[in-house]
Amino acid sequence: MIENIRLSFQGVWSHKMRSFLTMLGIIIGIASIISIVSTIQGTNEQIKRNLIGSGNNTVSIKLSQGEYDYEIAYNGIPNGVPVISESTRQEILALDEVENVALYTSRTYADGVFYQNTALQGANIYGIDANYFDTAGYIVRTGRQFIDSDYTEFRKVAIVDDVAATALFQDANPLGKTIEINQEPFIVVGVAQQSEQFEPVINSIEDYYMYTTESSGTVYIPSASWCIVYQYDEPQNVLVKAVSTEDMSAAGSKTADILNTYVSADNSDIQYRAADVLETARNLQELSNATNNQLIWIASISLLVGGIGVMNIMLVSVTERTSEIGLKKAIGAKKRRILGQFLTEAAVLTSLGGVIGVGVGIGLSEAINRISGTPIAISVPAAVGSVIFSMMIGIIFGLLPSIKAANLNPIDALRHE
């Protein structure tokens, strides 16, 4: 067997050009499949990473009107949606899938944030409770978090994120600076940052596109102080941290169910809704899989053509080597051995094609990544599978020529010359 493999390699080497041309179909097929699979995997992983927030496992449950977030800024406080009480928060926290719960009010695209004459364009303003940073996976790196007295004394203090800090203060130290929110002065007491190098938590496709462009700065204030710049009794949104990524969907929908038992709005469209990130991720991934699976089928045709090419060359090779086969049979080689020899040759040829194809495919993926920035992930199982698959092509398409060789009549074969 090892002898056969060695001789097969010799054979491939002694007909370099012919072997290469024979392998070309396999090389092209495998290379396309590898690059397609790498692109699919890369895109999928990016989608998953971005949407799920790389292990942060937070889900936001927002008050919605139909398909969209309910806009308090435009529509005012809705009827029949009560402020979420501490007991409701405890009810949510008691869910098996939930690790932490935070309540917050928010405004996006706000334009009332200034430091001296510098405006924070399209700011996000959050009125947060004491659980918010833990739940969202943020830490306050410089300065301090909000403390109890900030809440009880309605202090006008603020925490900014990195983006807001840079936009407002450039390189200067933000701590102790007074910023203006809707004409009210707030003192910056801390700068918040994600606790690990998480990708941003993205809850929808819209967010996904927003984050992939550029995210605007965020300013956090204590929920108690929210009414100073906005209104009393705004219904909050909820942020829950699920126990695991798999629990995110359940944590989100169960939280929404609890919240909705208290909602009795005139407009039945107004409901709490969990952003089902896993579902969104899956949909996006399926979309990318579906388009690319078609490409794999097309690449497979190239493999089929490659296989037929191998069969053709093997048939030629059997005819060329009729007298060799005859001699081997005459001196005592059994059918099985001749069969094995030619099958090994075909398999070595196509496996080699597969290995080269994987190499070319990886190169191609890297090139695609460089040129178009498409994320890629080289899949080891796909690479190994491709080589095994190529070998199988060799065996399948080599079978007919090998059987032909094994069944040659030794005298006909010897007389051939």
Added chain:
Amino acid sequence: MILKMEHIYKDYIQGKMIVPVLKDINLEVEEGEYVAIMGPSGSGKSTLMNIIGCLDKPTKGTFLLDGQRVLEQKDNQVASVRLRSIGFVFQNFQLLPRLSALDNVALPLIYAGIKKRERRKRAKLALERVGLGDRLNFVPNQLSGGQKQRVAIARAMVNNPKILLADEPTGALDSKSSHQVMELFEELNHEGVTVIMITHDANVAKCAKRIVDIFDGEISERSRKEEAV
């Protein structure tokens, strides 16, 4: 008795015509004999040798080789009879051009399932035996006709078969090389190998102890030298 043929017929079918090539061949060969089968071109010598060598089957007749009814055996069994009992030498050598002399000689040992080191050792010995101990790594292209035929003889003998079958072994050789080949055959026969040689050349046939004439597919015994056993 190592070979016993009774009423062997061989017809070839050419288009719609049946061409009888061997007609009622009866031949017995004892172990250790040296037989030349002699006849003009087209008389059916190769056809007869292919049947003796189990490469082809007769149209009818019975045939015993080394005690085995090869006609009734399956392909794989016949292959192992060829492997163990017969060594072949052909007019055109039939060496594999890509393999060295050593690898050519070692080929039957692969089929006999012998380990690589042992194969090399035995192939080297066989080549030394035919006087080519200094040509082990030469490929056939680098050898003269006589040397090639001696490599072929080494290959035929490497597995220690009982019978050496040679079809026109000197047909492509000059007289000096022919002479060397004949000497080798005589030595091998002396060691107990049964030699069956086919030739159209009366001078070559004379080397054998027994000559069987074949003419138009029919054989006739000519002379039998006194056996000096």
